[in-house]
Amino acid sequence: MNYLKETIDSLNKQLASGELSAEKLTTDTVANIKATDKQLNAWITVYDAAKPAADLDFAKNRLAGIPIAIKDNIVIDGMRTTAASHILDNFVPVYDATVITKLRAAQATFVGKTNMDEFAMGSSTEHSYFGATHNPWNLDKVPGGSSGGSAAAVASGQVVAALGSDTGGSIRQPAAFNGIFGIKPTYGRVSRWGLIAFGSSLDQIGVMSKRVRDSAEVLNVISGYDEHDSTVSEKAVPDFTEFLDQDVKGLRVAVPREYMSDSVDAGVRTAVEHEIDVLRQAGAIINEVSLPHTKYVVPTYYIIASSEASSNLQRFDGIRYGYRAKDAKNLLDVYVKSRSEGFGEEVKRRIMLGSFTLSAGSYDAFFRQAAKVRTLICDDFDQIFADNDVILGPTTTTTAFGIGEEISDPLKMYNNDILTISANLAGLPAASVPAGLTGGMPVGLQIMAKRFDEGNVFKVADFIERQNKFYEAKPAGMED
Amino acid sequence: MEVTEEMIKHVAILSRLEFKADELGEFTSQMGDIINMANQLAEVDTTGVAETAQVVDRDTTFRDDVPEHWQDRDTMMKNVPEKANGFIKVPVIIDKDDND
Numbered sequence: 001m002n003y004l005k006e007t008i009d010s011l012n013k014q015l016a017s018g019e020l021s022a023e024k025l026t027t028d029t030v031a032n033i034k035a036t037d038k039q040l041n042a043w044i045t046v047y048d049a050a051k052p053a054a055d056l057d058f059a060k061n062r063l064a065g066i067p068i069a070i071k072d073n074i075v076i077d078g079m080r081t082t083a084a085s086h087i088l089d090n091f092v093p094v095y096d097a098t099v100i101t102k103l104r105a106a107q108a109t110f111v112g113k114t115n116m117d118e119f120a121m122g123s124s125t126e127h128s129y130f131g132a133t134h135n136p137w138n139l140d141k142v143p144g145g146s147s148g149g150s151a152a153a154v155a156s157g158q159v160v161a162a163l164g165s166d167t168g169g170s171i172r173q174p175a176a177f178n179g180i181f182g183i184k185p186t187y188g189r190v191s192r193w194g195l196i197a198f199g200s201s202l203d204q205i206g207v208m209s210k211r212v213r214d215s216a217e218v219l220n221v222i223s224g225y226d227e228h229d230s231t232v233s234e235k236a237v238p239d240f241t242e243f244l245d246q247d248v249k250g251l252r253v254a255v256p257r258e259y260m261s262d263s264v265d266a267g268v269r270t271a272v273e274h275e276i277d278v279l280r281q282a283g284a285i286i287n288e289v290s291l292p293h294t295k296y297v298v299p300t301y302y303i304i305a306s307s308e309a310s311s312n313l314q315r316f317d318g319i320r321y322g323y324r325a326k327d328a329k330n331l332l333d334v335y336v337k338s339r340s341e342g343f344g345e346e347v348k349r350r351i352m353l354g355s356f357t358l359s360a361g362s363y364d365a366f367f368r369q370a371a372k373v374r375t376l377i378c379d380d381f382d383q384i385f386a387d388n389d390v391i392l393g394p395t396t397t398t399t400a401f402g403i404g405e406e407i408s409d410p411l412k413m414y415n416n417d418i419l420t421i422s423a424n425l426a427g428l429p430a431a432s433v434p435a436g437l438t439g440g441m442p443v444g445l446q447i448m449a450k451r452f453d454e455g456n457v458f459k460v461a462d463f464i465e466r467q468n469k470f471y472e473a474k475p476a477g478m479e480d
Numbered sequence: 481m482e483v484t485e486e487m488i489k490h491v492a493i494l495s496r497l498e499f500k501a502d503e504l505g506e507f508t509s510q511m512g513d514i515i516n517m518a519n520q521l522a523e524v525d526t527t528g529v530a531e532t533a534q535v536v537d538r539d540t541t542f543r544d545d546v547p548e549h550w551q552d553r554d555t556m557m558k559n560v561p562e563k564a565n566g567f568i569k570v571p572v573i574i575d576k577d578d579n580d
Contacts, residue, residue: 094555188536201534230541231534299518310495317496319568321559331573335496348497349507352488353514355495369521371531376524378532411513427535451537 001028004157004474008062008214011160015058015065022052022065026109029067033111033158039139039478042152044072044130045080046112053107062217064107069153069162072113073120073196074205076100079110083196084118084128087316087323087342097194098229099163099205099222106221114162115149118344119313120170120198122146123416126407127346134403135177136475137441141400144174147208151178154208155475161209161218167199168301169395169420171206172432176395176444179434179470181461182208183215186451187427188233190219191226197312199305202424210471212433212462216240219454235452243455244462249283251460252388258294259393259419259446267438272394275435275445278467279392279460289384289391291422293377298414300377301421303357303370310354316342349410378426385450390460394419395432395444419446429454433461434470442470481519483512 014020033046056064070076073083075093077100082088096104103110117127125133125148133148135141136156143152147164151174154162164171166184175182184206192203205222207215223237255276260269280286318324318338325337343351357366384391396419406413423430428451432444445464449456465471488508492499499507553566562569 091559094551094558188538227543230538231536233537235537293524296521296524299520302514303518303521314496318561319570322561324561328571330571332496334571336498339496340498343497348495349510349514351495351497352491352507352511353518356487356491356511356515357518359491359494365522366518368531369524369526370518371533372526372529373521373524374532375529376526378535410510411517414514414517425532425535451535 001025001032002157003160004210006160007211008066008160008217011066012058012062012064015056022056022109025065026050026052026067026111029111029159036156036158036478039134040136040152040156041131041133042115042149042156042158043112044082044084044115044149047079047110050109050111052109053104056107061107063103063221065109067109067111067159068103068218069112069114069150069159070100070110071116071147071150071162071164073116073165074099074163075194075196076110079113081113081196082129083120084116084130085343085347086129087338089129089323091321095194098191098226100194102222111159114153117146117148118347119196119309120146120165120167121309121346121350123169123173123413124406125149126403127344129344132403135400136478137179137400138477140402141441142177142403144177144400146170148174150208151175151180151182154178154180154210156478161207161214163205164208165195165203165205166424167202167305168424169417171208172395172420172430172444172446173416175208175432177400177442179442179473179475180208180210181212181215181431181433181465182206183219183431183454183457184423184429185219185223185454186429188231189223189429189452189454191229191232193226193228199308200312201308202305212458212465213241213244216244216458233452238455240454240458243458246459246463247282248279248460248463251284251390253279253284253286254289254384254388254391255286256289256291256294256391256393258291264394264397265399268394268396268398268443271435271438271443272445275464275468276392278464282463287388289388291380291384293373293380294418294422296373297377297421297425298418300370300373301417301425302353302414303366304374304425306350306354307358307367308354310351310358313347313351318342346410374425377422381422381426381428389449389456391448392460393446395446399438399441399443423448427451429457431457431461433464434468435464436468436470440476481515483508483515
């Protein structure tokens with residue numbers, strides 16, 4: 001089963017009419033993943049025993065019987081969940097994440113867990129204990145990260161939709177690199193219960209799919225209040241599909257000049273400018289604006305995210321679960337050896353940076369200062385949203401880079417996130433929608449909106465998708 | 481700001497991590513670059529600016545303290561690396577040398 005030409009709607013119709021059986025869809029999906037994943041390595045675990053839920057109700061549940069890929073930092077009861085780390089490579093969760101509970105209630109099928117950068121720390125899916133994922137548009141290039149497995153799985157047609165997580169761009173950047181749609185909802189829209197924590201004030205689960213509507217349908221299912229996560233909003237969740245098929249006349253679109261500077265590749269800029277022109281011609285009002293603190297978002301983010309990570313990752317100590325070093329002679333030794341042998345290099349760098357920025361003597365200069373600059377970054381957005389509905393720009397400064405090209409230069413890798421990080425710092429909903437190709441590789445257009453205004457994000461993304469029909473393009477890197 | 485191997489060794493202790501002698505040099509220089517990048521924030525004037533620690537729209541939430549039977553002991557013990565008779569096994573907590 002290949003999903004390149006399918007949507008949730010087309011699958012639901014075939015399942016409801018009996019033209020397609022959910023059992024066959026499941027086994028064909030698993031078979032196709034196994035056949036094509038030798039090229040991609042998009043999956044850490046594929047469930048041979050996957051089966052659809054019982055008593056499927058296709059009229060009530062749009063996702064009934066449809067396989068959805070799950071990033072391997074979201075726990076599923078009884079299914080190995082590793083966060084792409086050696087320290088968790090034997091970990092079998094004993095409960096479901098809230099998003100899984102909600103997908104189960106909607107009768108979706110689980111066929112496995114997708115590859116990622118270890119603990120979601122990375123922008124290339126090269127930092128995985130289970131090896132790098134390859135980009136279906138060009139197998140020598142990275143799929144982006146950290147949700148690179150979910151992105152490659154969707155772009156190659158292994159699944160129709162996938163869950164990812166986004167702490168600094170981990171859904172949007174791989175969506176851009178793979179020519180698919182990906183949305184990080186507002187912080188507080190989707191429960192984080194059962195998401196393996198990285199940066200708790202930034203982490204958010206979201207959806208990736210080829211078609212905008214499919215992400216709207218999955219987000220309808222996973223959003224909303226959860227008693228297990230006190231940061232989830234009690235606001236009512238709208239039907240996100242109601243924002244589709246709208247026109248953009250009169251929509252106020254801000255384009256920050258910092259997002260269209262020379263540091264963005266010319267080909268990426270041209271593709272994004274073209275889409276902005278399309279919106280202008282359709283009656284949108286385009287305003288050039290400034291986000292003056294853009295040059296500080298990378299240091300602000302790396303201080304805050306790493307500080308939170310160093311605290312969150314204290315729990316991995318080799319005692320109650322996960323990897324335990326063999327030759328430890330006392331308790332401290334268990335902690336130090338299990339962590340040093342269990343964590344990969346990038347994770348160690350982030351823990352070290354976070355421990356440093358939180359340590360006595362550094363706290364004021366680094367963590368406290370970053371928390372203040374975060375306020376200034378949030379203020380910049382508030383000012384723009386006083387007069388605008390959405391902010392547009394490129395999702396990334398370049399298209400996908402080569403495997404091995406940036407892995408030995410952490411600072412270069414960190415700068416990949418410069419255009420996506422702000423939405424996490426300010427908690428905004430943000431998505432990447434395909435904006436054509438440059439040099440044979442996909443370009444992403446990023447759309448940001450006010451907190452809890454996913455509606456306008458979907459409205460613009462759907463409009464762009466209807467204009468450029470990028471979903472008709474087939475990834476060029478896959479061998480038949 | 482100069483980042484030295486001594487600083488990295490100290491932060492490694494705080495982080496419950498250890499680095500082999502041959503890893504330490506490269507790690508120190510990479511961490512030096514990263515910390516210098518982070519240090520760019522020193523040039524931002526934040527006088528009178530409040531800190532942002534979270535971006536949620538809710539205040540502290542409360543719920544009733546209702547006990548529930550969520551998981552049994554066998555379930556919770558499933559992932560324990562070493563166990564015996566329903567207990568988690570750990571190595572000696574006090575070094576023998578400490579008693580000398």
